[in-house]
Amino acid sequence: MVLPGLTCPHQESANEVALATVKCLLEVVPAAVPGIAFLSGGQPGKLASARLSAMHAKSESMPSPLPWALTFSFGRAIQQPALGIWSGEETHREAAQEALLHRARCNRAARRGEYGAAMELP
Numbered sequence: 001m002v003l004p005g006l007t008c009p010h011q012e013s014a015n016e017v018a019l020a021t022v023k024c025l026l027e028v029v030p031a032a033v034p035g036i037a038f039l040s041g042g043q044p045g046k047l048a049s050a051r052l053s054a055m056h057a058k059s060e061s062m063p064s065p066l067p068w069a070l071t072f073s074f075g076r077a078i079q080q081p082a083l084g085i086w087s088g089e090e091t092h093r094e095a096a097q098e099a100l101l102h103r104a105r106c107n108r109a110a111r112r113g114e115y116g117a118a119m120e121l122p
Helices: 014-028 045-060 075-086 090-111
Strands: 035-039 069-073
Touching (some): 014 045, 045 075, 045 090, 075 090
């Protein structure tokens, strides 16, 4: 994924990241590759979802569909919020499970290009 460095003073929008990433991939990744799975790279879950969703939304406006599936290896992006809530406490188990399910639903929507910030509202 084409991202600004973490210490870069100007962080590009999800749409700008999506455009740069899709353009780069189209130039260098053969169409025969079945799929591309990005690591979250420590991105917050919401930002990872927004960027992936923007890539799929951008691809819809292109003359032809992307030749490969784009997704995230969402291990950390899905698990981190739930692990933070759970903190090993049995009393937090249900809230952590809900957080895990919520992130999974957001990332499913992102994979379809349907994720939006409104999904994060309670």
